[in-house]
Amino acid sequence: MGLQQDLMIKIKEAMKAKDAVALESLRAIKSEILLEQTKGGASSELTKEEEIKLLQKLVKQRKDSAIIYKDQGRDDLAAPELAQVEVIAKFLPEQMNEDDLKKVIAEIMKKVGATSMKDMGKVMGMASKQLAGKADGKAISTAVKQLLG
Structure with missing residues (x-):
């Protein structure tokens, strides 16, 4: 099953569970995929490598935001960013130790x-x-x- 099909299933599950953090994270992934696909002008499927890079970029953005928020003493804003990292990271291959x-x-x-x-x-x-x-x-x-x- 491709990333987009898996994503749609997870979005439906998050909607049913009323999980706002997961839903926001999953929609961000979906949005980024759509932007990437239409960037070249024609809608095309992303390769596995492109999907992984895209997911890693989203994780890095959220980690960086969380660090900035923590440095400014805004743990209330850092917590949702880190929660989104966990949701997005589930779509990445297992990380090496x-x-x-x-x-x-x-x-x-x-x-x-x-x-x-x-x-x-x-x-x-x-x-x-x-x-x-x-x-x-x-x-x-x-x-x-x-x-x-």
Whole structure:
């Protein structure tokens, strides 16, 4: 089942359950998908990779907003953002834990021959492609810096 079909089922479930947070999150995903599809002029199906990137973008936006709200002492606004992150993250593939992430990055470093921070760009390029959807860019970057530094 594609993301859009799954999304429609979840929207109906959220409506029946009167779950406002889930409904708002799911509608945001649907809206973003529609915007992405019509961006090129013709409506076309998104690839799995494009769907994952889109979902990761939505999660990152909400996490960033929550951080800003917390920094300003507005926990009342940060809580709904974090709740939406949980709903949206359910559509993403399982995220890698830190140990597995470091193992994969170490293998990539061996392939590329990376030994110093100068090689970070090469490692990040390959790691971002290989780990798309399995880990977010910030976690990949942190792991690469730890292993190269």
